[in-house]
Amino acid sequence: MVIQQPTNNAVLQDVFYVSGTAADDVAVASVQVRVGNNGAWTTAAGTATWSLMLDSKAFSNGTYQLQARARDTSDNLSTTAQRSVVFSNEVIVIPPAAYDVRINAGGSTLTDCDEQVWVADQAWQPGSFGYTNGTIGYMNNTILGVCPDEQELYRTERYGQRLDYRFDVPNGTYEITLLNAETYRNGPNQRIFDLYIEGIQVLTNYDIFAEAGGQNVPITLIFTNEVSDGHLDIHFEYSVDSGRVSGIRVRSLDEPDSDGDGIPDSWMNEWFGHPTGESGDDSRADDDADGDGYSNLEEFIALTSPVDQNDFPIINEINWSDIPIVTFPTAEGRIYDLQWKADLTTTDAWSTILRDQLGTGTLLPLRDSNAPPQGAYRVRIRLP
Secondary structure: OEEEEEEOOOOOEEEEEEEEEEOOOOOOEEEEEEEOOOOEEEEOOOOOOOEEEEEHHHHHOOEEEEEEEEEEEEOEEEEEEEEEEEEEOOOOOOOOOOOEEEEEOOOOOOOOOOEEHHHEOOOOOOOOOEOOOOOOOOOOOOOOOOOOHHHHHHHHHHHOOEEEEEOOOOOEEEEEEEEEEEOOOOOOOOOOEEEEEEEEEEEEEOOOHHHHHOOOOOOOEEEEEOOOOOEEEEEEEEEEOOOOEEEEEEEEOOOOOOOOOOOOOHHHHHOOOOOOHHHHHOOOOOOOOOOOOOOOHHHHHOOOOOOOOOOOOOOOOOOOOOOOEEEOOOOOOEEEHHHHOOOOOOOEEEEEEEEEOOOOOEEEEEOOOOOOOOOOOEEEEEOO
């Protein structure tokens, strides 16, 4: 029993072939191949000369033993031939998509002119989204300035003196977009309502007709709200007639953080090749993967490398002149506070000298015009 290909210690990517030869005193009935000592045996094509196609991407990267054996017509097994090989494929990890739901209130699923899908209106169920009350309405009007594919989006509606929607979502920050048009009332002050999102009043005495400037005129409202209880609640409180909505979009403004450790999946994928922290490679938030004294969470906040011992948050220079100047590297998307303390050996609190300095991606020199040229400085780095 002989394995001819691949050669011993070959580095393999994607699909490859295992091939070889087999012989028996009478006849070879079949040849089987497996990957690793515990892998399943798979029958190859051919007998005296045989081959089998395998996909290295079905396995983790690493070293494996390819094994092959022959079986004769009397059901006797040959000795097992082996080759050591290395699977080495690029790991591509797609992070979970951020929460983004569009509802065609009162209507069926449709695709708008930007090829975005608005799903059919549905009743709320735990773990999902939808209305908890209200009535379907429809007016076959021509909506001004709206492309043909989006006419139905505004013609349909859910309305009512009691009108509520609920979205069960991870806690975080969300953008809520409401699409509306007054298709039924033909003048101002005929439909007036308040709007509450997460119990916070965001509209007062709202009149679609008056705000849009007429009947059948589309209007878009966008709000940003925090969710801390796992439910995003939208409530219409009528004053005159009823509340009304044609389309609702709820979109997360936060990056996905699957394990809730404060580090987004995208950063984990970039540095560790997987979206959540694992003990095997010191990728958990509290781990210090590169041993530079800063945890992975602190490296994420600073946007420094968690796997490079020479890349960590640092003050480059303190110029102890009459007006001290503290210089340090910054990253875009981060906020920096300069703090001062007279004596590091005391338990006195740090004083914030300058706060809310925006990172630029370059060195940032900060002047401390209040402190004498003595003491110690530190920089606190924050997320927006």
